Amino acid sequence: MQFSPEIVMKVKHMEQEAWMPEIKPAQAKPSSPSTGRCPLCLHSAHSDSTTPSQNREGSPTELKSNRDHVWDSTTNLGPRTAASPHRCSWYVPPDPHSAVRTDEEEVFLDGRAANQVLTRMRRANSFLEELKKGNMERECVEERCSWEEAREIFEDKETTDEFWAKYVDGDACVSIPCAHGGQCKDTIGSYTCYCKEGYKGFNCEIAIPKLCEDDNGGCDHFCRVVHRNVECSCADGYFLAPNQKSCYSNQNFKCGAIVTNKVRSLLGSGEQNTEERKNPELNTTVSSTEQPNIFHSADLFWSGNISGHIPPPVPIMESPSTIDRTADFRIVGGEDCPPGECPWQALLINEDNIGFCGGTVLTEYIILTAAHCMNQSRYFIIKLGEHNTTQKTNHEVTHEVDTIVSHFKYNPDTYHNDIALVRLATPIRFTKYVLPACIPEPDFAENVLMRQPDGLVSGFGRLGEGREASMILQRLAVPYVDRQTCMESTQLRISMRMFCAGYDTIAKDACQGDSGGPHVTRYHDTYFITGIVSWGEGCARKGKYGVYTQVSKYINWIREGIKKLTPRGANRLKRDRGAIKRLYL
Known part of the structure; x- marks a missing residue:
């Protein structure tokens, strides 16, 4: 039996869609030769007009000639009808040998057959399909894929989730909902904003106030x-x-602010300012490219009246402690501090006109120094604005001492609480060469200042262990050293009120003669007092650091002492030479 090309193509298409009703030969025959019923629709194989006596056996030729209701037993394709009201529900290709075919047979299909033609079915995968790598276009573009199929394509859960969120309901981040530069991540039915530092909220719309830690x-x-x-x-x-x-500040001379240009960081890792700076008063050019040096050590002091480039031998003073600590530091490996760039530096000079310790200007009456310096001489004066001890200028001024206040728990053996205040008999007249360092708040000192890369120490101490004292004020940037490293560098006790600074391998340190001097730290172009030169094991020894009194632990003590020592009104007591009042607080 021959079929038209159209019929053949339809049948092949149905086979490709993996659906083809299976009709066994036994089902294709009439259920009964006497009744001639269709096995699918159970209609009579003959129309109502056909008599039982006619064609009861249903031969092929006789059946094909019967146009009322026909069962084609030759092709086993099932029933087909013409004008009979008994229509089968499954489409049977028209018989090309039939004498009459209607347009309805050629054009219209019943619902089930039409659904098989118009609906795209998923392709039947072969048994090798699971061995192939997933294909995006084949599985998720041409067809509707599942999360598991997408997972096979991307081979990564995170990437699959990101794709799936967009695949299911579109990309919610297209509208850029996150404010202030927040990053948007699409999710199913929503999105998530990852905010930049300083912002919060669902859309990063809320600015977080900066706290002190930031x-x-x-x-x-x-x-x-x-x-x-x-x-x-x-x-x-x-x-x-x-x-x-x-x-x-509307003051001409305020604390912690030097009049000349900024002092560059003296550490090798810091930026170096190689510009030449003009000093407007001296009309001279000062270069800032030299490396500053500062030293630590005890037991040796120098005279303030030394002349010449190489000073003569200076007297040696024994340290008050029997412990192998060297108090009275000097600046080793530093540089000359230009006039006016260390304006808070004070120089303590004994009755023999020998400089023995340093100090820091805090107010117009108060000098901060080390307690161990207070037992070095019965009488001493303080010189401010000094730059070169061999030259007399109108920059330096001398003040007599009225009162000394040492910490009442100072221990000369361990240098614990090594801090003292000196009240001058007359007030200081501030100039660009004589200025106070600022007093910090405790939290600010510990959480901000002491986390800076380095601090600055200065003094007229010895230029090296066993060497002569410096005639010119020296300064040196010393990096802060963490407490654990500091404690491991010595067998001596480092109390919680001390800190270390300096270098472990480079010969730069504070040394003898610098004791009591300032350790200041700059923040936003303002210098704050952070330490007092206290003690060390030798000067600039390898693996050793300078040890300083940590000023942040004594802020309340300092303020209380200033309050008690500052004279009220026009009180200007001047004591006789050698009659310095000594107190403890």
Whole structure:
């Protein structure tokens, strides 16, 4: 039996879609020769007009000629109808040998047959399909894929989840919902914003106030948190600007601010300022490319009246401690401090006109120094603005001492609480060469200043262990040393009120003669007192550091001492030579 090409193509298409009704030969025959019923629709094989006596056996030729209701037993394809009201539900290709075919037979299909033609079925995968690598276009573009199929394609859960979120309901991040530069990640039915530092909220729309741990809260000087908000404040002599962050002063000479250009970092890793700086008063050019050096050591002091480039031998003073600690440091490996760039430096000179310790200007009456310096001489004076001990200029001034206040728990054996205040008999007249260092708040000193790369020490001490004292004021940048490293460098006790600074292999340190001198740290161009030169094991020895009194532990003590020592009104007591009052606080 021959079929038209159209019929053949339809049958092949149905076979490709992996669906083909299986009709066994036994089912294709009439259920009964006497009844001639269709095995699928159970209609009579003959129309109502056909009599039982006609063609009861249903031969092929006789069946094909019967146009009322026909069962084609030759092809086993099932029933087909013409004009009979008994229509089968499954389509049978028209018989090309039939004398009459209607347009309805050629054009229209019943519902089930039409559904098989119009609906795209999933391709039947072969048994090798699972061995093939997943294909995006074949599995998720041409067809609707599942998460598991997508997982086979990407071979990574995170990437699959990212794809799946967009595949299911589109990309919610297309509209850029995250504010302030937040990163958007699409999810199913929603999205997630990953906010930049300083912002929060579902869309990163809320700015988080900067707290003190974050860049000091943006404050120039001191920072504290009040009701979960940052509150800035300033050092003595400064006021808070309208922006509530910056600190300004209308004073000509304010604490911690040198008049000349910035002092560069003296550490090798820091930037070096090689510009030449003009000193407007001296009309001279000062180069800042030299390496500064500072030294530590005890037991040796120098005279303030030494002349010439190489000073004569200086007297040796025994350390008051029997422990192998060297007090009275000097600057080793430093550089000359230009006039006016270490304006808080004080020089203590004994009755023999010998400089023996240093100090730091805090107020117009108060000098900060080390307690171990107070037992070196019965009488001493203080010189300020000194740059070169061999030259007399109008920059330096001399003040007599009125009162000494040492810490009442100072231990001369361990140098614990090695701190003292000196009250001058007359007030200091501040100039660009004589200025105080700023007093920090304790938290600011420990959490901000002591986390800077380095601090600056200065003094007229010895230029090396066993060497002569310096005639010119020296300065040296010394890096902070973490406490664990500091403690491991010595067998001596490092108390919680001490800290180490310096180099373990480079010969740069404070040394004898620098004791009591300033250790200051710069922050936003303002210098704050952070340490007092106290003791060390020799000077610039390998693997050893200079040890300093940690000023942050004594801020309240210092302020209380200043309050008690500062004269009221026009009180200007001047004591006779040698009659310095000594107190403990």
